[in-house]
Amino acid sequence: MRLHRLEVSAFGPFSGTEVIDFDALSDAGLFLIQGRTGAGKTSILDAVCFALYGQVPGVRNAVKGLRSDHAEPAAGPRVVLETTVRGRRLRISRSPAWERPKLRGSGTTTEHAKVILEEFEHGAWTGLTTRLDEAGDLVSRLLGMTAVQFCQVALLPQGEFAGFLRAGADERRKVLERLFAAEVFTQVEKWLADRRAATGRRAAELGATASSIADRVAETTGAAPPRGDRAAVPAPRRAEPPVEPFADVAALLAWAAELAAGHEDVRAAATTLRAEAAASLEKARTALDHAKDLADRRRRHADAVARRDALRERAEERSRLASRVDAAARADRVLALIRDVRARHDEAVRARRWAEETRSAVAELLPPKAPDDVIAKAERDRRDEAASLEGRRGAATRLEQIGDERAELARELTRLEPEEARLGSLLADLPGLVTARQTELDDARVAAAGLPSAVAAADAVRHRLDAAQRRDRVEQHLAEAEAAHRLRVDAAQAARDHELDLRQARLDGMAAALAAELKDGEPCRVCGSTEHPAPVDSLGEIPTEEQVDEARAALDKAQDDREISARRVESLRTERDGLLETAGEVTADSLVGEVAEAERAVRDLESRAAEVDRLEAALHRHEQDLAHARDERDKVAETLAGNRAEDANRADEQARLSSELDEARGDDPTLEARITRLGREADALGAAAEALRASARAAQELAASRAKAEREATEQGFRTPDEAAEAALPDEDQGDLRDKLRRFDDEEAAVRDLLADPALTSAAAEPAPDLPALETARRAADDAHTRAASAADRARHRCDRLTELRRELTAAVRAWRPAAEAHEVAERLAGLASGKHAANRHAMSLSAYVLAARLEQVVAAANERLSRMSGDRYALVHTTGKSAGDRTKGSGGLGLRVVDAWTGLDRDPVTLSGGESFITSLALALGLADVVTAEAGGAEIGTLFVDEGFGTLDEETLDEVMDVLDGLRDGGRAVGIVSHVAELRARVPAQLRVTKQRTGSTVTIVA
Structure with missing residues (x-):
């Protein structure tokens, strides 16, 4: 990867737009980035890392705001980087999230992070993506390293490597884990530890299952289980308490078999005793049942003789009951007609009274001495008038x-x-x-x-x-x-x-x-x-x-x-x-x-x-009040005009309807009152007419009912209906008399059957049995049988339960053996991988072993440069021993010592002076950069930055360090030194000067 051009706007300390031509600086091979403290030298490296990965190195990445505090409020932060990676010319434009002023009103709104990734092809820039995740993935794949690795390889932070040099194994391991892919080995350690715990729990659970079954066998038989040493299965290395089985779980099988054989003998003896008791009980029950049957037949025969004598004494009473039941049955045929006559007489009286009352109620509505047919006509006239007024x-x-x-x-x-x-x-x-x-x-x-x-x-x-x-x-x-x-x-x-x-x-x-x-x-x-x-x-x-x-x-x-x-x-x-x-x-x-x-x-x-703010709120409130008042005034005026027109229309309609209704109601106060009065009078006239008709019908029906009742009484043998009514009985009384007659008949039949039974006759001739003695013998036999059956059932149940538990115990022991063997294997492998097993002689975990191998490569690469910078005096040595400050078990193998060729002794890195620490940490950083690049398989780093630390060196050591840095230019690599040391200004002619001002920092290239 080689940098060509960097443009930063409103980023970090740079309030305006600054352009850095790295091609001009790289021509010299070695260039200096210099400026006063706080000017923004490191911010240039932040901008390079942000353009590539969307984040800045180290702890500065936790700071949310990357926008310059010196920039104009509406100026957006932006970084544009042109670089060549694996032969591909790329241009990356990134903007972090920031708060910009709203276009309307006051306040701010959030602008989200943006990215544009372009590639120079066929003489023009071609867009590749504008997605943050796609751009980050593409850059990471081309460079072959993560952001953390890039910051350690291309941006050598000396302060961090001085701390890495002096750190203990625990802190050094955290740094190496971030740079090298050791996660898979850590996951292997975790998987093996989880496997050890799982197999331990499984073996303990299976052993506990076998022990639980043995306890149930002991509980079933009443015998004590053979307890041995509880150390058959190692307890899982967890906080939960282990459940340990017996020392020799297989011995439980023989113990259970011996118990089962003894209880089978007990079961056979109990079964024999039960059969003998059952035979004795059956014999006693048979004798008792025969005696009870004989005593019952003798009692039944004696009862039948007594009942026959009682029936003979009540023969006259039975005759009187039969005569009374016959007369009541004939009276029932006339009684219904008598009730009908009484009902019709009451109905005729009520109808006549109702007709007289209704006729007098409507007398005012009829002419004096008007006949009955006038009532119907008066009703029809009123109903017709009411119907005409309904409309x-x-x-x-x-x-x-x-x-x-x-x-x-x-x-x-x-x-x-x-x-x-x-x-x-x-x-x-x-x-x-x-x-x-x-x-x-x-x-x-x-x-x-x-x-x-x-x-x-x-x-x-x-x-x-x-x-x-x-x-x-x-x-x-x-x-x-x-x-x-x-x-x-x-x-x-x-x-x-x-x-x-x-x-x-x-x-x-x-x-x-x-x-x-x-x-x-x-x-x-x-x-x-x-x-x-x-x-x-x-x-x-x-x-x-x-x-x-x-x-x-x-x-x-x-x-x-x-x-x-x-x-x-x-x-x-x-x-x-x-x-x-x-x-x-x-x-x-x-x-x-x-x-x-x-x-x-x-x-x-x-x-x-x-x-x-107060005046803005007051102005807004007054403007709203003005607009609201105008709208309300227009609405009120429109509503008033409509209401006045509507009231005039309603007044005209009201006058017309009042005239029509005055004519229709006549002398009544209202139309509704007139309709109600006519309806009420019509209903009263109708009721009077109907009452007169009902009274005439009731008189005719009463005469016909009386004639029919007299005919039926004569036919049933009574002189008058009243005589038939006296002979009648209620249904309940008739039922009682018939039940008494039926009981007489049933008793006579039952007595005849009992006295004719030959079994009762023969039993009466035999002597009475001794039931108490036979009952005592039966109870004794029953008690003996119950005890024998209970003993036999307990023996059978115990044997059946033992058979079932032996099957469970056999299966439990069979399942426990492979689980215990698997746990032994898992325990050894997990201990070896974590460095906590005796077989791991160096007490190193698997991940620490891998990182130690990487650290050996880093030390080898660092010593090539440290030898030159220290005049062949110092060399780094990787140690596998555990340091005094390393608290984590299994973290050994990551120690560092410094060998002093002048004394022949090794030293702790903390004993080095400031200058010695600088050259040692610089060599370590360069060696780590080489190893990380080779490990990640990433692109060759064509532009390298070394950040600070040169102020601690004397002239001779500075010469050696500069020779080493000058050697980094082999193969066309450009090296940028970030420092404010004055002596470097004379040594390095190609410079990028960063100047800080009150309004923000600026950059200038001096070639």
Whole structure:
């Protein structure tokens, strides 16, 4: 992947549109991105990552707002990146989500994130997609790496790798898991752990099932189960308590078989005793039943003789009952006619009385002494007149409706006329209020528009005041630091001269000692020559090795002190320069007055701008009131005109209908009253006529009923109907008499049958049996049989239950054996994969083992560059031991140590100095970039960025680091260094300068 062109608008610190030509920078191979702290150097890398993946690196991705705070309110954030990936020229345009001002009204609305992905083909840009997910997927597939991997490979963040270098195994593992695809191995560990737990639970459950069945066998038989050591199946490594079976579950089968054999013998003996008891019981029952039958037949014969004697004594009573029943039966044939005569007599009396009452009630409506047929004619005349008046009822109803409608119209007119006057007065006042509020609102809006600039001016003055105050303090600290640095430079130079003098003196002294041993003609032990033309003479005392080492240690300390003081001076100078750019040479006292004046202006504008919302609401309310009043006035006027016309029409119709109804009602108060009166009189006349007719019919029917009753009484043997009525009996009494006769007959027949039965006759001749003795014998036999049957049933049930439980126990043991074997295998595999089994000698989990292999590759790639940058002194070593700070079991194998070639010992990375940590973490970052690129199978990274950290290096180390970075350009790769170190400006001519201003940052390319 090679970057060509980057365009950023309203993004991060860049308020306007900035264009970066990476092709111009890449021609030099190595270029510098430099600027003051906070100018936006890292934001350029954020823009590249955002264009490719829609997110920015590291913790900055959690910040929601990517839009520049310096940009105009309506300016939308946008990043456009042109790049070549795998030979394809792409242009990616992205905009993050942001809040833009509404086009109408106040407030903001959300603009969602957008993307346009294009490819340059056949001389023109061709659109590929505008979907966020499709664009992200295409870029990830072409680059062959995720956003996290890209940020580690192309944007080398030194601060993160210094932390990675010093981190423990747990933190280092989290970083490696994000970069390398170790999820599948973690899932394998989890699957094996779940499998171990599942098989453990299964084996424990099956063992518990067998134990439960054994407990039921013991409960059934009353025997104690053979308990062994409960350690047959390991408990699953979970929080839940394990359910352990017996130590030797198979032994339960033999134990159950032995119990079953013993209980089969008990069952056979109980069955024999039961059969013997049953035979004795049957014999006792037969003897008792025979005796009971004989005693019953003797009792029945004696009862029959007593009943026969009683019937003979009641023969006369039976004859009287028969005669009374016959007379009542003949009277029943006449009784119905007698009742009919009585009913008709009562009906005739009622009809005659009703006719007399109704005739007198209508006497006023008839002529004096009028015959009965006149009543019917008077009824017909009244009904005809009422029918003719029915047609006028609709007119009366309509007249009432007209009165109600006119009353309603009058009420409406009374309500609307004052409302019309009120609305007219309101419309005269509202236009003036609207104009006044509009003028006040315009003034407040002018004040609100000037408030942001006033606030910005006040903030700028306060910022300059703060910068001026800090500038004065920094200048004082800088003078002190420069003086201290000069002293430490002199001390370091003196220590270097002293160490070199001692080393040279020791070398000279050693040469003199060797020269003293030379003899002419004998070979030299150093060069082997037999000639010694200029041997060295001893010049004085030879320094010892300890003195040389002490001088070297003093030199190292002096150089460290010099580097610390140099970094202190450089830091203060950079801070002083930045503060001078912000505050200038103005004194802090002169800026205090400017701050007070700016704050007073802001407070005045804020008080005036605060009225905008209130005035807008008041203006909107007055405008709505004006429009509403106009609409209401038009509606009221239209309604009043319609109501007045409608009332005039209703008055004309009311006069016409009143005249017609006055003529129809006559002397009655209303038409309805006249119709009601005629109907009432017609009903009374009709009722009188009907009553006269009913009275005549009742008299005729009474005479006919009397004649029929007299004829029927004579035919049934009675002299008069009254005599027949006296002989009659109610049905209940007749039924009682017939029941008594029937019982007499039934009793005689039953007695005859019993006395004729030969079985009863023969039983009466035999002696009476001894029933109590036989009953006692039967109860004894029954008790004995019950005890024997209960014992036999218990034995049978126990044997049947044992057979069933033995089948269940056999199946449970058969199911338990493979489950226990499977759990043993799962336990071992899960322990090996998690690093918690004794067979895993390094105590490394599977995922940690894979990541350790990747870390070995990273260390190998990092050492190639670390050797050059450290002068062959330092090398990284990957260790498999568990560090003291690693709390997670199975997380070993991710340790790092630093081998110092000067001492031959390895060191913890935390003991490295600032510069040493920088070169080591840089080498580690470059090595990780190589491994991640190869692991992901991604595109070759043609443009690489290294972010910060160079300020900790001395001149020699900086030279080595620059040589390594210069070597990264092999194959046409461009390397961008992000730093504000002043020395790099002279070393790297191609630069991208980022300048920060009050209105936002800008970029400039210096080639």
